[in-house]
Amino acid sequence: MRFSKELSRISKLDRYVRPDKVQGAIKLDSNENFALDRGFIAAVAKDAAKRVDLREYPIDELEELYAKLAEYAGVSEKYVGVGSGSDQIIELLLTTLAVNGARATVFVPTFSYFINRCELHGILVDRVPLDGDFELDAAMFALRAKKADLVYLCSPNNPTGGQIPRKIAAGIIDELDDKLILVDEAYADFAGYSLAKLATKRENVIVLRTLSKAFGLAGARVGYMVTNEKLASVFNSTIQTPYPVSTLSLAIASSVLERSVHVAKTVEAVKSERERVAKRLARIAGIRVFRSDANFLLIEAGRKYRTIADTLEKRGIVVKLLGNVAGHPGCMRVTIGTRRTNSKFVECVEEVVA
Numbered sequence: 001m002r003f004s005k006e007l008s009r010i011s012k013l014d015r016y017v018r019p020d021k022v023q024g025a026i027k028l029d030s031n032e033n034f035a036l037d038r039g040f041i042a043a044v045a046k047d048a049a050k051r052v053d054l055r056e057y058p059i060d061e062l063e064e065l066y067a068k069l070a071e072y073a074g075v076s077e078k079y080v081g082v083g084s085g086s087d088q089i090i091e092l093l094l095t096t097l098a099v100n101g102a103r104a105t106v107f108v109p110t111f112s113y114f115i116n117r118c119e120l121h122g123i124l125v126d127r128v129p130l131d132g133d134f135e136l137d138a139a140m141f142a143l144r145a146k147k148a149d150l151v152y153l154c155s156p157n158n159p160t161g162g163q164i165p166r167k168i169a170a171g172i173i174d175e176l177d178d179k180l181i182l183v184d185e186a187y188a189d190f191a192g193y194s195l196a197k198l199a200t201k202r203e204n205v206i207v208l209r210t211l212s213k214a215f216g217l218a219g220a221r222v223g224y225m226v227t228n229e230k231l232a233s234v235f236n237s238t239i240q241t242p243y244p245v246s247t248l249s250l251a252i253a254s255s256v257l258e259r260s261v262h263v264a265k266t267v268e269a270v271k272s273e274r275e276r277v278a279k280r281l282a283r284i285a286g287i288r289v290f291r292s293d294a295n296f297l298l299i300e301a302g303r304k305y306r307t308i309a310d311t312l313e314k315r316g317i318v319v320k321l322l323g324n325v326a327g328h329p330g331c332m333r334v335t336i337g338t339r340r341t342n343s344k345f346v347e348c349v350e351e352v353v354a
Ligand SMILES: Cc1ncc(COP(=O)(O)O)c(C=O)c1O
Pocket: 030, 031, 084, 085, 086, 087, 088, 111, 154, 157, 158, 184, 186, 187, 209, 210, 211, 212, 218, 221, 222, 223
């Protein structure tokens, strides 16, 4: 039976491991925005719950969200698509625009979900390594990508944190004008630039964004994309399912976008904390911190990795333990949270290494 052969192939692929939920822990493992007050999001959700009628399918709320997202991204609504998290948009694009046997070029390390979904769908993945400082050799990348159908640029990159300089990213896009290019900007709100406007003018570029990070709505599952008018229209009318996001999530998302000035303040706080934490960690012997344009830091702890990991666990601080990342031993990815939680993390590392 064909399906059992396929099931057997799929069962051997990398599986998604959901992070453990440790009660009462300081959660610094999934790059959510805890600088945004829980009460703020709860109040918005309560208000949204009062406004919507869950007996109806979400129609007006979707239209309202397109408008709010377009305004935030600085583009017209006709360039915007919405999904149940950017995860779902990636999944849909891979299953419709990249056929089985297609080839994708990515640089590594990068967002493992993207690679895993390609492998699930039989898309061959060419991995171009970043250099020792996790910088991209753009010429080599473009050369390799010429053999691909699909190109994935994570900007800023997860788990390294760095954003490819704008000129370099634009140069790669110029060279690869016959490839489908997905620019994953899940963390762009914390970074220097977005290619959303550029994507509206190209036939082959899709910028993926999300409200899960800066906007504090990981639980609401709202992602969006910005691309040219034709692709956006086909995505919304044919590729996307009719009602991918619940009325409640749509209404919450629109309300939080209305309060984007408040969100931006928390983003600025996270960015300044990111620099403070990076500076303090860089002073610790044996610890290396990589440049980040996102709301997290990648730290190479080398031989101190196990001791730091054990101590963090004892103190109820949960970070993403990655181990060896592209030859860098003992790496962990740490979300930048509030000043208090960030300080707890740094103090723990300082104490262990002293
Ligand atoms: C680079 C990147 N893209 C996309 C996502 C998925 O975000 P969403 O919650 O919108 O599915 C994440 C989440 O961690 C991410 O790190």
